[in-house]
Amino acid sequence: MMTTSLPTDFTLAEARDAVRAKKISARELTEAHITAMKAAKVLNAFITETPEHALDMAAQSDSRIAKGEARPLEGLPIGMKDLFCTKGIRTTAASKILENFVPSYESTVSQNLWNAGAVMLGKTNLDEFAMGSSNETSYFGPVINPWRATNKNENLVPGGSSGGSASAIAAHLCLAATGTDTGGSIRQPAAVTGIVGIKPTYGRCSRWGTVAFASSLDQAGPMTRTVRDAAIMLGAMASYDPKDSTSINTPVPDYEAALKNGVKGLKVGIPKEYRVDGAPPEIDALWAKGADWLKAQGAEIVEVSLPHTKYALPAYYIVAPAEASSNLARYDGVRYGHRASNVRDLTELYEKSRAEGFGREVERRIMIGTYVLSAGYYDAFYLRAQKIRTLIARDFTEAYKSCDVLLTPATPCAAFGVGAKTADPVSMYLNDVFTVTVNLAGLPGLSVPAGLSADGLPLGLQIIGKAFDEATVLRVGQALEEAAGFNAKPAAWWKS
Numbered sequence: 468m469m470t471t472s473l474p475t476d477f478t479l480a481e482a483r484d485a486v487r488a489k490k491i492s493a494r495e496l497t498e499a500h501i502t503a504m505k506a507a508k509v510l511n512a513f514i515t516e517t518p519e520h521a522l523d524m525a526a527q528s529d530s531r532i533a534k535g536e537a538r539p540l541e542g543l544p545i546g547m548k549d550l551f552c553t554k555g556i557r558t559t560a561a562s563k564i565l566e567n568f569v570p571s572y573e574s575t576v577s578q579n580l581w582n583a584g585a586v587m588l589g590k591t592n593l594d595e596f597a598m599g600s601s602n603e604t605s606y607f608g609p610v611i612n613p614w615r616a617t618n619k620n621e622n623l624v625p626g627g628s629s630g631g632s633a634s635a636i637a638a639h640l641c642l643a644a645t646g647t648d649t650g651g652s653i654r655q656p657a658a659v660t661g662i663v664g665i666k667p668t669y670g671r672c673s674r675w676g677t678v679a680f681a682s683s684l685d686q687a688g689p690m691t692r693t694v695r696d697a698a699i700m701l702g703a704m705a706s707y708d709p710k711d712s713t714s715i716n717t718p719v720p721d722y723e724a725a726l727k728n729g730v731k732g733l734k735v736g737i738p739k740e741y742r743v744d745g746a747p748p749e750i751d752a753l754w755a756k757g758a759d760w761l762k763a764q765g766a767e768i769v770e771v772s773l774p775h776t777k778y779a780l781p782a783y784y785i786v787a788p789a790e791a792s793s794n795l796a797r798y799d800g801v802r803y804g805h806r807a808s809n810v811r812d813l814t815e816l817y818e819k820s821r822a823e824g825f826g827r828e829v830e831r832r833i834m835i836g837t838y839v840l841s842a843g844y845y846d847a848f849y850l851r852a853q854k855i856r857t858l859i860a861r862d863f864t865e866a867y868k869s870c871d872v873l874l875t876p877a878t879p880c881a882a883f884g885v886g887a888k889t890a891d892p893v894s895m896y897l898n899d900v901f902t903v904t905v906n907l908a909g910l911p912g913l914s915v916p917a918g919l920s921a922d923g924l925p926l927g928l929q930i931i932g933k934a935f936d937e938a939t940v941l942r943v944g945q946a947l948e949e950a951a952g953f954n955a956k957p958a959a960w961w962k963s
Contacts (some may be wrong), residue, residue, distance in 0.1 A: 468583035473493060473499075473501070474496050474499035474537070475499050475500055475503050475640075475776055475784060476694050476774060477496075477642065478642070478691075478692050478693050478695070479540075479543060479642045479643045479656045479691055479692070479695075479696035479699055479700065479764075480693070480694075480695050480696055480699060481568065481700070482496060482899060483539075483540070483541075483801040485919050486532065486537075486539070486541060486542045486543070487532070487537055487734070487951065489532065489663045490581065491527045491531075492525075492529050492542070493525040493526075493528035493532065493541065493543075493586065494525045494526060494541060494586075495544070495579065496523070496525070496543070496544060497521050497522060497544045497586055497588070499611075500521075500544045500588055500640060500641055500642070500754065501521065501588065502513060503588060503638070503639060503864075504516060504518075504588065504635075504640045504641075504945070505641050505963050506588070506961070507613075507638050507640055507961050507962070509611065509635050509929070509961045510610065510613060510635075510638055510640075510961055511592055511607070511608050511609065511610050511611060512546075512555075512591055512592055512610055512631045512632075512633075512635040512638065512640060512773070513546070513588075513589040513590065513591055513592060513631060513635065513640075514549045514559055514561060514589075514590050514591070514592050514605075514607050515549065515556065515557050515559075515589050515590040516589040517556060517587055517588065517590075518588070518589075518952060520556070520587060520730055521544060521587060521588050522803075523563060524581075524586040524587065524905040525542055525544070525586050528542035528584055528586065529542065529737065530614075530649075534578075534641045536758045537584065537622045538582070538583050538584035538586040538852035539583045539584065539699070539703055540580065540584045540699070540700075540703055540959045541581040541583075541584030542584060542643050542692070542917070543584070543585055543586060543588060544585075544586040544587075544588045544641055544642055544645075544813065545580065545585050545586065545587065545588065545593065545641050545642055545643045545644055545645070545700075545932065546586055546587075546588055546589060546590075546591040546631070546632050546636070546640070546643075546644035546646060547577055547580075547589070547590050547592070547644065547645055547808055547844070548591050548595060548629055548631065548632050548644065548646055548717050549578045549592065549593060549631070550592055550596075550597055550647050550677055550678045551574040551576055551645060551676065551677050551678075551687070552570035552572060552573060552574045552577070552587055552676040552677070552678070553570065553573060553577055553587070554570055554571060554572055554576070555569060555570075555571075555764065555925045555957075556569065556570075556587075556590065556703075556764070557569050557590070557609070558678070559572050559590070559606070559677040559951065559958050560593070560596050561592060561593045561594060561596070561605035561606055561607055562596055562597065562606050562824065562825070562826070562829070563593045563606045563805055563823070563824050563825075563826070564658070564798050564804045564805040564821070564824030564825060564931065565633075565678075565804050565805075565819070565877070566606065566800075566805065568642025568803060568804060572676060572698065573676060574664075574675060574676025574677050574678055575673035575675045575710065575711065576645060576672055576673060576676070576677065576687045576704050577645070577676070578676075579703055579704055579706055580703055580704060581644070585689075585691075585703070587789055588640070588641050588892035590602075590608060590752070591629075591630045591631030591632045591635055591644055592605050592608075592610045592630065592631030592634075592904070593605060593610075593627070593630065593631055593632075593808075594627040594630070594652075594888040595825075595829050596627040596678065596791070596795065596829050597627075597649055597652055597706045597825045598626045598628065598640075598646055598680060598683075598791065598828050598829050598832055598895065599627040599628050599653075599679045599895075600626065600628075600651070600895050600898040600899055601624035601625075601626060601627045601630070601633065601830055601883075601885075601888065601889075601898070601932040602625055602626065602628065602629075602630025602634075602656070603624060603627070603885065603886070603889055604622060604627075604826055604827075604828040604829070605631075606826060607864075609885055609929060610619040610622070610624075610625050610626070610631045610634050611624075611625065611634065611885070611961075612624055612625040612626075612630075612633075612634060612636045612637070612659065612660055612957075613625075613634055613636065613638040613957040613959075613960075613961065614659075614660060614661065614882060614925060615958070615960060616923060617882060617922055617925055617956065619922075620677055620960075621884050621885075622884065623659075623882040623883065623885065623924070624659070624882055624884070624885055624887075625637070625656050625660050625882065625911040626655045626657070626658065626659040626660065626882065627652060627655070627656060627877075627921075628644030628652040628656075628868075629644075629647060629648070629652050629653050629656050629664070629671055630648045630651075630656045630660075630873070631644075632644035632645065632690045633656035633657055633659075633660040633662055633690060634660060635727035636656055636660070636662045636691065636692060636920075637643055637660040637661055637662050637691055638957065638959075638961065642692075642805040643689060643690065643691040643692075643696055643700050643931065644689075644690050644691075645687060645688075645690070645704070646664060646666075646687070646688055646689070646690045647677065647680075647685055647687050647726055648666035648673060648685075648686050648687075648688055648902075648912075649680050649681050649685050649686075649787060649906060650684065650745070650783050650899045650902060650903040650904065650906050651899040651901070651902025651903060651905075651906070652667055653665065653666045653688045653690060653876065653877055653914070654877055654902050654905075654912055654914035654929060655898060655902055655914070656690075656915070657914040657916075657927060658877035658878045658914045658916070658925065658927025658929075659875070659878060659882040659924070659925060659927075660882070660925060660927065661879060661927075661949050661953065661957070662690060662691065662692055662860075662915070662953065663690070663691050663692065663693060663694055663695050663696065663697045663786065663913070663914065663915055663916070663944070663948075664688065664689070664690045664691075664697070664914045665688050665689060665701060665910060665911065665912070665913040665914075665937065665941070665944075666686055666902075666905060666906070667687075667688050667701060667705065667911050667914045668686075668689045668715075668910060668934045668935045668936075668937065669683075669684075669686050669910075669911060669935055670686075670713050670714055670715035670909070671686070671705050671715065671719075671911070671935065671937065672686060672688065672704050672705050672706075672844065673687075673689070673707075673710070673711040673714050674686070674688040674711050674713065674714075674899040675708055675710040675711040675714075675788030678793055679789055679790075679794040680787070680790075680808045680911075681756070681786065681787040681788075681789075681790035681794070682713075682788070682794060683790060684783075684787060684790070684906045684907070686906070687704060687763045688701065688704070689701050689704060691813040693727045693775050694726070694913075694915060694941055694943065694945040694948050695723060695726060695947065696724035696943040697723070697913070697941065697944075698723040698725070698726055699723050699806035700722065701722055701937060702719060702720075702721065702722050703940075704791055705719045705794070706719065709808045712723075712919040715935070717935060720937075720938050722938055722941055723934065724917075725774060725938035725939075725941065725942060725943050726941060726942055728942050728944065729764045729765070729766065729946065730761055730764050730769075730943055730946045730962070731765030731766070732765060732766075733761075733765075733766045733767070733871045733872065733939070733942075733943065734766070734767045734768075734769055734870040734871050735742030735758065735761050735767065735768050735769070735870060735871070735872055735874050735943070736769055736770070736771035736866055736867075736870030736873045736874070737754075737758060737768060737769070737770050737771065737873070738770075738771050738772065738773045738866065738873055738875060739770055739771075739772055739777040739872060739874065739911035739939040740772065740773050740774065740777065741754075741773075741776065741875045741901060742934055743879055743900060743901075745879075746876075746879045747880060747920070749918075749921060749926065749928065750876050750878075750880070750919055751876075751877060751909060752867045753876070753917055753918045753926050753928065754876050755916055755929065755946055755948075756758070756915065756917070756918070757874055757928045757951075758874060760946070760947060760950035761874065761943065761947065761950075761953065763947060763950070764946050764950065765942075769869055769870050770891060771866040771869060771873065772787065772857070772866070773862040773863065773866060773904065774862060775855060775858045775859045775862050776859070776862070776904055778807075778855045778858075778859070779855075779859055779883070779900075779904045779907060780858055780897070780900055780903055781852070781855075781891075782855040782907065783906070783907060784835070784896060784909070785839050785848050785849060785852035786849070786852050786853065786856060786904075787832070787834075787836075788832040788833070788834040788835040788836035788839065789835075789839050789840050789849050789852075791829075791832050791833060791836050791958070792832070792833045792834075792835075792836025792837045793836070793840075793841065795825070795829070795833055798819050798820075798821065798824060798825075799816075799820060799821070800817065800820025800821070800824070801814050801816070802912065804820075804824060805820055805823060805824040806820055807819030807822075807823055808822040810814045823887070826891075827923065831892065834851070839852075839872050844871070847875065856907045856908075859904055860907065860908040860909070862908075863904075863910060863931075865909045866932050871895060871933070871939060872912075872930050872931060872932045872933075872939060872940060872943050873929060873930070873932075873944075874928065874929070874931075875901050875928070875929045875931065876901050876926075876927075876928060877901060877902070877914040877926075877927035877928055877929040878898060878901060878902075878926070878927065879897065879898065879900055879901065880898075880925055881922065881924035881925065882922040882925075883922050884901060885940060900917040901929060902929070904931075905931055909934065910930045910932060910933070910934055911931070911934070911935075911937045911940050912929055912930070912931045912932070912940070913929065913930045913932075913938065913940045914927040914928070914945075915928055915929075915944045915947045915948050915951070916953040917947060917949065917951040917953060918949075918951060918953065919955060923955075924953070925953075928947055930943045930944050932946070935957060
């Protein structure tokens with residue numbers, strides 16, 4: 468059933484049904500979103516807009532629909548995080564060093580979406596090389612959250628690193644978008660912009676053709692306005708890929724069909740270690756309310772323990788920079804990317820190209836990573852962090868002996884002001900306190916909008932599931948979504 472008359476207010480599922488029923492053409496739907504993008508330049512949600520390409524894809528979709536050959540996402544306009552390589556279209560990773568990089572190949576995730584009929588509106592902004600929690604480290608400037616606190620005009624961050632995708636969806640510039648999640652970069656921005664985001668199990672979506680940050684942690688996932696939309700998108704994005712050695716050859720379920728099963732009989736674990744000192748009382752209050760909502764729908768609430776949670780952030784900020792320093796060694800100014808001029812020799816070419824091409828946060832993480840991997844410190848830092856990672860994964864295994872999923876907050880606070888935490892990296896890193904454990908253990912995690920802060924800003928709840936059990940995670944997410952009845956929208960101040 469349609470709940471709106473404006474094309475940009477459709478959910479992905481509603482748009483799919485309207486296009487299939489020929490109530491709106493793919494071209495009309497795409498044109499409406501292109502118009503919305505033009506009116507929202509101040510949000511800086513996109514690095515590269517591709518309106519002509521989108522209209523061409525929409526025309527092909529309309530042709531297929533006319534022939535009765537519609538695919539699952541036929542004619543539906545989406546955003547593509549500018550970390551996924553797109554053949555013939557600039558892919559920057561929000562960096563100067565890749566400012567003019569145009570891939571000659573397509574990432575597996577984006578190709579899966581085009582094969583399903585999706586239409587690309589453009590490449591969304593992000594933290595440089597996905598390194599950040601607020602989308603302020605982009606070479607192309609910060610992304611602005613479409614939400615504002617009640618009676619205030621301060622610009623807020625949309626979370627990171629997938630802040631461009633989150634902002635674009637929250638502002639209704641696209642129906643859905645892709646994100647990547649290394650330590651919370653889908654779930655955290657989803658929570659602070661009032662949308663849905665799921666980080667699938669490690670290996671569920673191919674990493675081939677995606678610019679790498681930390682290879683053992685990175686995972687692509689969908690960002691949408693509803694849980695049903697996330698189920699639809701994930702079904703199209705996920706696949707086994709022989710080109711990715713970490714891709715798992717396991718069937719992709721019908722996630723949308725699984726939503727009808729509800730939560731009756733499920734056991735939901737509440738990890739006691741996720742109560743963080745100094746977190747606003749409204750975070751704990753929303754968490755308790757979420758547990759009550761699930762209990763009212765027939766789920767059983769049980770307390771569980773994840774004793775090594777307190778070591779997750781320090782372990783993550785050793786493992787992730789270590790892998791980043793290795794992955795980013797390839798950007799040397801020789802084969803592709805930014806190349807420094809007026810250099811005397813090869814060593815100076817490397818040094819100047821990298822110094823000019825990388826931003827401060829990326830440089831900071833490269834230095835940390837190089838330090839913890841160096842001969843004198845490898846055992847003291849990196850090896851110990853990997854042992855902690857094993858213990859964190861074991862904690863989840865033990866917890867799931869007594870429950871089916873876990874319920875936690877998604878973030879320790881609502882969106883904060885642009886520039887408020889840029890001078891304090893540790894304070895910034897703490898925004899990922901509820902999300903990094905999921906990446907370290909390789910598990911699926913979903914953020915669902917569940918309420919508003921005292922300042923009228925979105926707050927999310929997180930559901931964490933067993934490996935490759937995204938279907939149950941989505942079921943619980945939909946139950947929360949229905950109980951919360953979250954239908955608040957940001958005032959469209961950016962159009963004025």
